[in-house]
Amino acid sequence: MNPLVRAVLASSLFVSSVSFAQGAEINMQVDVDDQDMPGARIHVKASGPDGEEGATVKVRGGGARMDVRVTGGMTTTETHTETRTERNTEYVAPVREREVREREVRERESGPSFRDCGTGSDEGCTTRRDGQLPMDASTWSGFYQSLKSEPNEIVREEKAEKMLKRVYLTAAQFGKVLDLFPNEITRLDVAKVAVPHVVNPQHALGFSSKWRNSISGSEYTDLITE
Structure with missing residues (x-):
């Protein structure tokens, strides 16, 4: 299963459990973009018994990043996964440096x-x-x-x-x-x-x-x- 999908499901289950525990009504909207840069945004509005808004969950891709904020005394949770890309850069000698080396080679060969x-x-x-x-x-x-x-x-x-x-x-x-x-x-x-x-x-x-x-x-x- 795609790591992003797992993050979305985990976030959904987390928010649902919080809402259930607080006896809240929950409205959830999930947008997933899994093309060049996978990402997801989950906006949750949960209303408790006193009408107070509850949790907001955001999952952003590229390597999953999840921010969870829950009202009602719950602890704020942040999860970050970073992806690093390494690049191999080939050094290209300046034209002048190449010309000097080529001349030295010609001199060694011809005297x-x-x-x-x-x-x-x-x-x-x-x-x-x-x-x-x-x-x-x-x-x-x-x-x-x-x-x-x-x-x-x-x-x-x-x-x-x-x-x-x-x-x-x-x-x-x-x-x-x-x-x-x-x-x-x-x-x-x-x-x-x-x-x-x-x-x-x-x-x-x-x-x-x-x-x-x-x-x-x-x-x-x-x-x-x-």
């Missing part, structure tokens, strides 16, 4: 518009490979000077190969590394380690001329074009 890789105007400096940027100017300077200052070519090769497995470099940086190895066999071995980390290998095709031995030069060309 900054200008970087210094220590090799002058280097087109590969803002190019990524495997999601990684090439060495910046500070990293490149330390790496290059460390190799250049090593007098033993075998030790220099070991240093280069260890570093080149962890960092990425531009074609310009790669060319300078190759020039540090006069021995063509050693130079080719270094190239084999470095080529997978050159961010713009298409710009290093011409480095095949660094090998006087045509077989080594051809092997380098195959390596850089894979």
Whole structure:
């Protein structure tokens, strides 16, 4: 049974019992609206033996609210039932905030518009490979000077190969590394380690001329074009 209907019936029974107890005559009018906002109004006029008016009962819906007032020494009774509606509000970032976040995402994906890789105007400096940027100017300077200052070519090769497995470099940086190895066999071995980390290998095709031995030069060309 609808809670509102139960409230109306309970109110009616209550008033009837009061009126009966007081020996009163009762006239009751009930209006019920049970659509979008259920509600009921009960107006009761009860006349006692001395002609005095008796009880008035009001029931209002939405969640039932009942106010009962009875004359003749009876206690006033109020019953309230409240209904709360919760709303979930989705936060919408201002347009400016969204634009800033989108720009930051684009910068992370494409890299900054200008970087210094220590090799002058280097087109590969803002190019990524495997999601990684090439060495910046500070990293490149330390790496290059460390190799250049090593007098033993075998030790220099070991240093280069260890570093080149962890960092990425531009074609310009790669060319300078190759020039540090006069021995063509050693130079080719270094190239084999470095080529997978050159961010713009298409710009290093011409480095095949660094090998006087045509077989080594051809092997380098195959390596850089894979």
